[in-house]
Amino acid sequence: MNCAGKKGKWAGWMAILGLLVISACDRTQHSKVKQPNDWYTECVGKPLTAEQEVEVRQQIDAEKKVAEITEIFRKKRLGGFNGNVLIAQKGVVLYKQSFGYAHLKEKDTLRADHAFQLASLSKPFTAVAVLKLYEANKLSLDDSIQHFFPDFPYHHITIQNLLSHRSGLPNYTYAFMDSVRRGQKYPANATVMHWFAAVKPTPKLYNRPNRSFSYSNTNYLVLAAIVEKVAGVPFEDYLRKHILDPLGMKHTFLVSDAPDSTAAYRTVGHQYGRIVPKDYYDEVYGDKGLCSTTEDLYRFYKGLMADCLLSRKTMREAFSPRSFERPGMKNYGYGFRLHLNERETPKYIYHGGWWKGYNTMLWMSPDDDFVIIILSNSYNRSVYQVKELLDILHGQVQPDDVEKDL
Numbered sequence: 001m002n003c004a005g006k007k008g009k010w011a012g013w014m015a016i017l018g019l020l021v022i023s024a025c026d027r028t029q030h031s032k033v034k035q036p037n038d039w040y041t042e043c044v045g046k047p048l049t050a051e052q053e054v055e056v057r058q059q060i061d062a063e064k065k066v067a068e069i070t071e072i073f074r075k076k077r078l079g080g081f082n083g084n085v086l087i088a089q090k091g092v093v094l095y096k097q098s099f100g101y102a103h104l105k106e107k108d109t110l111r112a113d114h115a116f117q118l119a120s121l122s123k124p125f126t127a128v129a130v131l132k133l134y135e136a137n138k139l140s141l142d143d144s145i146q147h148f149f150p151d152f153p154y155h156h157i158t159i160q161n162l163l164s165h166r167s168g169l170p171n172y173t174y175a176f177m178d179s180v181r182r183g184q185k186y187p188a189n190a191t192v193m194h195w196f197a198a199v200k201p202t203p204k205l206y207n208r209p210n211r212s213f214s215y216s217n218t219n220y221l222v223l224a225a226i227v228e229k230v231a232g233v234p235f236e237d238y239l240r241k242h243i244l245d246p247l248g249m250k251h252t253f254l255v256s257d258a259p260d261s262t263a264a265y266r267t268v269g270h271q272y273g274r275i276v277p278k279d280y281y282d283e284v285y286g287d288k289g290l291c292s293t294t295e296d297l298y299r300f301y302k303g304l305m306a307d308c309l310l311s312r313k314t315m316r317e318a319f320s321p322r323s324f325e326r327p328g329m330k331n332y333g334y335g336f337r338l339h340l341n342e343r344e345t346p347k348y349i350y351h352g353g354w355w356k357g358y359n360t361m362l363w364m365s366p367d368d369d370f371v372i373i374i375l376s377n378s379y380n381r382s383v384y385q386v387k388e389l390l391d392i393l394h395g396q397v398q399p400d401d402v403e404k405d406l
Contacts (some may be wrong), residue, residue, distance in 0.1 A: 040248050040299070042304040043308040047175040048091050056090050061395070068392045069095045076382045080090060081168070083376030083383070084110060086294035089393060090369045096294065102267040104378065105275070115251050115265045115291040116375040117351025121360045125239060125300075126220050127163055127335020129227050132316050133243055134159075138230050145222060148229045151197035152222075157209045162219040163334040166323040168207035173281055175201035186283045188226045188256065189235070213323030213332060217287035220335075222288025243309060245336070247299045252292040256283035266291070269357025270378040276357040288355050294373045297362055301371045304363070319346050351383055359383045368394055 048056060056064070069087060073095075082100030086093065098110040104249045133139050141160040145152045154169060161167040172192050181187070186351040187195075195201070207214050224235045236254040244252050253262050269276045283289070294299075300374050301311050306339050310318070321331035339348035346366065353360040361383050363372040370393045374383050 009172050015047065039246050040308070041301070043136075043304045044306045051315075053092055056092050058349070060089055060092070062089075062092060065089075065392050066094050067149050069389065071290060072392075073406050076380075078378065079382055080378070081380045081382055082378035083116070083374065083380075084112060084114060084294045085375075086298055086371075087389070087393070088160060088371055093298075095234050100378065103275075104268075104270050104273060110267070110293055111266055112295055113144060113251050114263065114267050114379055115253070115293050116267055116360060117255060117355055117358040118290045118360050118375075119288045119290070119355035121351050121353040121362055122219075122286070122288050123220050124335045124351050124362070125290055126223050126286045127318060128243060128304075128309055129155055129235075129238055130159065130163065130223050131310055131318060131334065133227065133230050135311060135314055138371070139226070145226075148226050149193060149197070151300045152193070153196060153200040154209075159223070160334070161209050162223050165215045165219055165332055166210045166322065167216065167219050168211060169222070169285055170212060170214050171216045172191070172196075172203060172221055172284070174219045175218075177201075183293070185280065187281070188283055189221055189228070189285060192221060192284060193225050212325045214331075220287035221284055222286075227286075239290075243300075247296075247303045247308070249296040250300055252283055252290060253297045255289050255291055264289075265293070265344060269355070269376040271357045273378070279356050282356075288353065292375075294365055294375055297373045297375075298371065301362070301364060301373075305366075305369075319349055321346070344393060348390075354379070361386065363390075365390075365393065 040082075045298055048174065049273075057218060065352070068319050073085060077099050082104070084098045085095060088097065088333040096112065098112060098114070100110055102114050107229075116250040129137070135142055139159065141163070142158050143163075144155065145157050154167075155193055157167045157169065162169075170329050176192075176195055176199075180201070184191070203275065227238055228235050234239075236256075238256070242250070251262070251265050304315070309314060318334040318336060321340060323332050329340050331340055333349075335351075336349050337351050338346045341347040348363060348365055350361070352362075357377060357379050359376050359379050361374045363371065363386055364370075372386055372389055375385075376383050
């Protein structure tokens with residue numbers, strides 16, 4: 001499978017969630033900025049000057065952290081890690097490194113601009129796309145699926161149910177028999193939506209809508225289809241116009257529509273040292289399907305944290321925990337996984353992914369203003385093992401339940 005502000009600093013969280021605050025951006029002013037790069041700089045803020053970076057590095061004891069992070073990834077590499085890493089704190093990139101190859105057999109060295117299939121790390125992008133339509137009054141979070149697709153067989157499921165994995169929908173990857181698929185290879189979202197309308201794949205929902213949290217890729221397939229229906233353009237076109245281009249994410253694309261110009265940046269997914277062939281559902285997107293780089297994801301992180309993509313109010317909604325059926329620290333918002341503190345507000349915001357040899361992690365700390373981005377194209381469990389990194393970046397030992405959450 002091929003895949004190729006204004007000036008402000010992090011100020012912690014306020015109110016209910018402790019809120020994100022790198023100073024928020026005035027959207028009316030942003031609308032006057034014509035060029036994506038100008039928009040990004042105005043909203044996120046100019047990079048630190050050399051003098052400012054020196055000061056920040058001293059404040060966070062960067063030299064010590066870099067040495068400890070380097071040692072962790074030396075061990076991960078010995079354990080088979082193959083991929084790219086970027087770790088930053090308070091506007092300073094502490095660690096950026098590539099390990100291994102884009103294609104193991106060809107031994108072509110990975111570079112920072114190589115793109116990886118994000119797998120489920122695509123879901124935050126889908127959620128942001130939906131929430132941007134919500135902010136534009138193009139849809140309501142209380143709208144049902146039938147508001148957009150009248151023939152969809154499961155009723156009383158709202159957009160917010162889909163966003164928070166509370167729909168009860170069965171996972172499309174296991175729902176359709178060969179008699180329904182009729183041998184068609186690589187169906188798109190529209191095809192799968194048609195299958196749902198044509199045949200109800202299970203006699204009943206796995207769960208009643210909003211009864212409980214139940215993670216299902218179908219939720220985000222349907223959300224991507226809704227984005228296309230409401231916006232009237234292909235999903236990638238909407239992402240590019242409203243998220244990717246404004247943030248200057250030049251090496252991010254949808255695998256099903258990957259242009260030839262991305263060929264030099266693509267990688268291949270591997271499992272146990274072997275290339276994973278193209279999967280039947282490889283061209284379904286929303287739940288997965290985006291390919292990106294560590295540097296582009298760093299831009300996405302900065303855009304989120306500076307309130308460049310969504311209003312602060314909407315971001316609070318996205319980061320509000322919505323699955324309290326079982327006690328514990330882990331939870332889910334709208335397209336983001338949450339690790340809660342003792343006040344049941346997010347200590348960490350994150351999402352990982354796995355799909356056919358690729359596994360990924362984006363881990364953000366509002367309190368200490370850091371981000372961990374790990375992308376691998378040769379499946380390795382250590383991608384999800386971040387507790388040691390959290391200890392280093394916080395400058396203290398983290399509780400064991402962080403590791404249990406992974």
